Amino acid sequence: MKRSVIRLENVWKVYKMGDTHVNALQGLHLDIKEGEFLAIMGPSGSGKSTAVNMIGCLDVPTKGRIMLDQHDISRLDESELAQIRGRKIGFIFQQFNLIPTLTALENVTLPMIFQGTGEGERISRAKKLLGLVELGERIYHKPTELSGGQQQRVAIARSLANDPEVILADEPTGNLDSKTGSIVIDFLKRLHKADGKTIIMVTHDAALSRVAERVEFLKDGKIVKSLNNK
Amino acid sequence: MLRDYFNFALGTISHRKLRSWLTMIGIFIGIAAVVALISLGQGFKQAINKEFEKIGTDKLFITAKSGFGAPGTNAAVELVEDDMDVVKRTQGIENIAGYLMVNSKVEFEDEVGFFLVLGMPEGDERRLMQETYNIKIQEGRGLRDSDEFSALITNGYAEKKLLGKNLKLRDKIEVSGKEFTIVGVIPKTGDPEFDRALVLPLDAVREISNEAERIDVILVKVVNVNSISSMAERIKSDLRRARDVKKDEEDFDIQTPEQLLGSFNDILDIVQAVLIGIAAISLLVGGVGIANTMYTAVVERTKEIGIMKSIGAQNRDILLIFLMESGLLGLIGGIIGVVLGFGLSFTVEFIAKSALGINLVEAYFSYSLLFGALAFSFLIGATFGILPARQASLMRPVQALRSK
Numbered sequence: 250m251k252r253s254v255i256r257l258e259n260v261w262k263v264y265k266m267g268d269t270h271v272n273a274l275q276g277l278h279l280d281i282k283e284g285e286f287l288a289i290m291g292p293s294g295s296g297k298s299t300a301v302n303m304i305g306c307l308d309v310p311t312k313g314r315i316m317l318d319q320h321d322i323s324r325l326d327e328s329e330l331a332q333i334r335g336r337k338i339g340f341i342f343q344q345f346n347l348i349p350t351l352t353a354l355e356n357v358t359l360p361m362i363f364q365g366t367g368e369g370e371r372i373s374r375a376k377k378l379l380g381l382v383e384l385g386e387r388i389y390h391k392p393t394e395l396s397g398g399q400q401q402r403v404a405i406a407r408s409l410a411n412d413p414e415v416i417l418a419d420e421p422t423g424n425l426d427s428k429t430g431s432i433v434i435d436f437l438k439r440l441h442k443a444d445g446k447t448i449i450m451v452t453h454d455a456a457l458s459r460v461a462e463r464v465e466f467l468k469d470g471k472i473v474k475s476l477n478n479k
Numbered sequence: 480m481l482r483d484y485f486n487f488a489l490g491t492i493s494h495r496k497l498r499s500w501l502t503m504i505g506i507f508i509g510i511a512a513v514v515a516l517i518s519l520g521q522g523f524k525q526a527i528n529k530e531f532e533k534i535g536t537d538k539l540f541i542t543a544k545s546g547f548g549a550p551g552t553n554a555a556v557e558l559v560e561d562d563m564d565v566v567k568r569t570q571g572i573e574n575i576a577g578y579l580m581v582n583s584k585v586e587f588e589d590e591v592g593f594f595l596v597l598g599m600p601e602g603d604e605r606r607l608m609q610e611t612y613n614i615k616i617q618e619g620r621g622l623r624d625s626d627e628f629s630a631l632i633t634n635g636y637a638e639k640k641l642l643g644k645n646l647k648l649r650d651k652i653e654v655s656g657k658e659f660t661i662v663g664v665i666p667k668t669g670d671p672e673f674d675r676a677l678v679l680p681l682d683a684v685r686e687i688s689n690e691a692e693r694i695d696v697i698l699v700k701v702v703n704v705n706s707i708s709s710m711a712e713r714i715k716s717d718l719r720r721a722r723d724v725k726k727d728e729e730d731f732d733i734q735t736p737e738q739l740l741g742s743f744n745d746i747l748d749i750v751q752a753v754l755i756g757i758a759a760i761s762l763l764v765g766g767v768g769i770a771n772t773m774y775t776a777v778v779e780r781t782k783e784i785g786i787m788k789s790i791g792a793q794n795r796d797i798l799l800i801f802l803m804e805s806g807l808l809g810l811i812g813g814i815i816g817v818v819l820g821f822g823l824s825f826t827v828e829f830i831a832k833s834a835l836g837i838n839l840v841e842a843y844f845s846y847s848l849l850f851g852a853l854a855f856s857f858l859i860g861a862t863f864g865i866l867p868a869r870q871a872s873l874m875r876p877v878q879a880l881r882s883k
Binding site: 302305307308327328331332334335336340342346347348349350351359360362363364365368407410411 | 795
């Protein structure tokens with residue numbers, strides 16, 4: 250039995266909207282094992298984004314526990330969560346979310362700055378990672394000078410900056426055409442196979458979810474179906 | 480890490496050039512004004528101090544009090560030759576001189592003007608005056624005891640600034656109807672008042688002005704520099720007795736250069752403080768401009784803040800990034816302001832000296848003023864950036880990421 254990297258135990262998230270309460274998550278259980286490639290699927294409004302925020306330590310639940318490496322993180326404050334995020338989780342967003350004023354290289358070094366990595370190490374590591382996503386020639390380009398696919402590859406390199414255990418990809422191909430999208434997916438697969446990273450991918454594309462080992466279907470803030478692709 | 484945030488801030492500032500420039504204008508105008516005022520104020524003080532040093536610390540100046548008392552109590556007070564005799568008899572005096580200054584009509588060919596005329600006494604008195612006021616002769620000769628209708632002209636006449644004609648040696652000028660021959664030219668001293676004066680023998684001035692007795696300033700040189708304060712007291716009591724006035728109701732003033740300098744510096748300090756206070760208001764406005772720009776930046780970059788938080792930035796990191804940016808806006812504004820400020824004060828000095836002939840206007844430069852102003856401008860930026868930076872640092876990552 251592999252060890253759990255992230256485990257959500259009976260997680261509730263309730264948003265107050267004026268007088269009404271919206272239950273975005275209603276007792277979500279999710280156990281993500283080390284080295285797993287998991288896809289989370291669900292229609293919009295199913296609580297996917299909220300689930301991603303919980304898994305990515307971007308938000309804390311109203312009720313329930315989130316265990317990261319056997320530690321409950323659901324009661325930590327924002328700065329402690331930031332520390333954990335920076336070290337343990339690499340984010341890949343649908344909209345790439347690169348800092349527009351920084352070059353590709355600077356974007357990739359940024360997470361390392363927040364962890365206090367020395368400058369020399371930062372730059373050599375960032376160059377290596379950009380080489381890995383085949384952007385070694387474009388490291389001094391700003392995001393606006395890169396295509397969508399290239400930007401997403403910079404984002405992949407950035408997500409790997411602090412060598413996190415978990416890569417959390419939220420609709421990583423949502424803003425890409427199918428050809429560049431498949432390149433991005435190939436990189437994710439490679440990270441999973443070759444580097445043993447735990448990959449969590451949120452998607453609404455059934456075809457895409459087939460690359461994952463396990464697919465969890467989310468509806469009304471709960472898992473309604475699980476599928477094992479292995 | 481701070482260095483990274485510094486570079487980061489520099490990148491952001493240069494990315495939004497126009498807005499950064501507009502924001503910095505507020506700071507650099509303020510800093511330039513403050514720096515220029517301090518520089519000129521300190522320079523002026525130094526120049527005044529130098530002037531007083533030239534006079535020397537062993538001199539006393541006795542003048543009649545100008546009529547500021549209760550009506551009728553001291554109207555038309557003046558010092559006369561008798562007073563000089565009283566002072567002369569006081570123990571411990573090495574030398575004494577009394578002189579007169581009047582405004583007279585000065586004519587040369589068809590040019591006419593009213594200017595200050597200084598009546599120069601004879602003998603030792605003249606030598607004391609020359610020493611005290613550092614009067615030199617550039618051309619011709621100084622006044623002699625035998626001179627009756629001879630005149631020394633100062634620079635203002637020689638350079639055609641006063642009478643519209645270039646006066647030279649042996650020219651004849653008319654002062655209040657009497658004809659005088661120019662025998663010497665006094666070089667520029669930098670004291671604008673003196674540089675516009677005409678120097679005539681005291682007796683001649685008494686004759687043209689009908690002032691047989693009056694003395695405007697009695698200049699006293701004491702034997703012992705250290706006893707100057709007690710000498711001043713002694714002369715005061717002698718003069719009181721001779722002029723029949725009560726203590727603290729004296730109708731005359733005795734001042735040492737140090738006293739003059741002290742009161743002068745006090746006034747200068749107040750004037751400078753008021754001016755700098757006014758300039759500081761513009762700095763305040765500049766600071767508010769920075770706060771405004773930073774608030775806009777925080778709103779605009781909400782998404783960026785969310786991204787940075789999601790990749791591991793703590794609240795502290797975000798706070799520092801924005802503080803660094805606002806501080807840097809202040810600092811760059813400060814650098815420009817310091818350059819402009821010193822530039823301005825040296826320009827003023829140059830204009831004052833070359834065009835107006837005023838030697839007392841001097842620009843003062845020091846590294847502590849330079850770096851003090853720079854540190855201060857950074858501080859203004861950082862201070863006015865605190866609230867926006869705090870707002871940025873406290874953003875919740877989820878909400879921030881969701882913003883457009």
